[in-house]
Amino acid sequence: MLIRKEDFPQVALSDMNNIHSTEIDILNSLYEAILNYMEGKVDIETVDRLFDDFLNDVKEHFSFEQNLMEKYGFFAYPMHRGEHDRVLYELNSIEKLWKEKRNPETLKDYLENQFAPWIINHVQTMDTVTAMFLSNFVHTE
Template sequence: MLLDKTLIPRVAVEQMNQVHDTEIEILNKLYETIEKFESGEGSIEEVEQLFDEFLKDVQEHFSFEQGLMEEYNFFAYPMHRGEHDRVLMELNQLKKKFEKEKDPHLLKEYLSKIFVPWIVNHVQTMDTVTAHFLSHFVK
């Protein structure tokens, strides 16, 4: 397992917690698939497929939060959105590099050294503040 779900703080909007839980499940599945591939089992196609699934999930996760922030005029929307956009750009660059080099180690490095610390910190800070604000309108 790459990231234990309990390390992600719970926020004040339950739907956001559910989105985070699903993302961590896909992230862990992707990580296991990479490790399986490295030990000689499984195929690169399996890794590619799960990485695409992960990317799609991250996009949906960010769009979901952005939709709520826009709907309820969250005061720090541009800042929160900027952070999402930055990470999506990094992930798209990673996808391009991975498609060219077909080296799952690239994914493993990024996920463990950059994405995991980022998501833990992001939920702890921006998502927590955002959810607190949103919890006055949504459950």
């Protein structure tokens, strides 16, 4: 397990918390598959499928937040969007490397040392402020 859900920060909007929770599940499944692939317990197609699932989920996650920020005129939208775009660029680069080299260590290293710390920090900072702002307009359960 890369990130324990109990340790993951919560924000003021339940829809965002739900999206984050799903993403942590997908991220952890991908991470476990990489470890299992490195031990010869699963095939490369399993890692491919879970990596695709993870990439699609991140894109949907970012799109959901960006749509709300645009709809309600979030003051820091350009900065938040820029951070999403930066991470998507990184993920596209990692995906390209993965498809070219099939090196599980590169993917594992990125998830451990880049994505996991980033997502926790991003939620604690940008998403927390964003959710507080959006909670004035969006009421979900």
